[in-house]
Amino acid sequence: QVLLVESGGGLVQAGGSLRLSCTASGGSFSSYIMAWFRQAPGKEREFVAGIRRSGSGTAYADSVKGRFTISRDNAKNTVYLQMNSLKPEDTAVYYCASRNSIAMVYASAQYPYWGQGTQVTVSS
Numbered sequence: 001q002v003l004l005v006e007s008g009g010g011l012v013q014a015g016g017s018l019r020l021s022c023t024a025s026g027g028s029f030s031s032y033i034m035a036w037f038r039q040a041p042g043k044e045r046e047f048v049a050g051i052r053r054s055g056s057g058t059a060y061a062d063s064v065k066g067r068f069t070i071s072r073d074n075a076k077n078t079v080y081l082q083m084n085s086l087k088p089e090d091t092a093v094y095y096c097a098s099r100n101s102i103a104m105v106y107a108s109a110q111y112p113y114w115g116q117g118t119q120v121t122v123s124s
Helices: none
Strands: 003-007 010-013 018-025 033-039 046-051 058-060 068-073 078-083 092-099 118-123
Touching: 003 092, 018 033, 018 092, 018 118, 033 068, 033 078, 046 068, 046 078, 058 068
Parallel strands: 010 118
Antiparallel strands: 003 018, 018 078, 033 046, 033 092, 046 058, 068 078, 092 118
């Protein structure tokens, strides 16, 4: 069983930055594709960014390209999401997710392991 714990959320003004972290335990971290999803009130959970096992490949939602950067440190079992130029529409609960596969996918149902979520609120 893989346990994922997120941290780093908070309240920030529009244009500001935050860095989210997600630390994994209970599995072979370097074997997992890691991803960030988010869910705003009244909306479905959506893919934000994903990173391949070695960190050599990444994917982003169009809405965050050029502003967010996903990275991982396999020695620390941790994946990060650096969020810059934040907008009020980025306000959501952000979730870390993982899957033991080589394939990058974007549907939340394809990820069996989830963290508890961390709130990000961007004020205008």
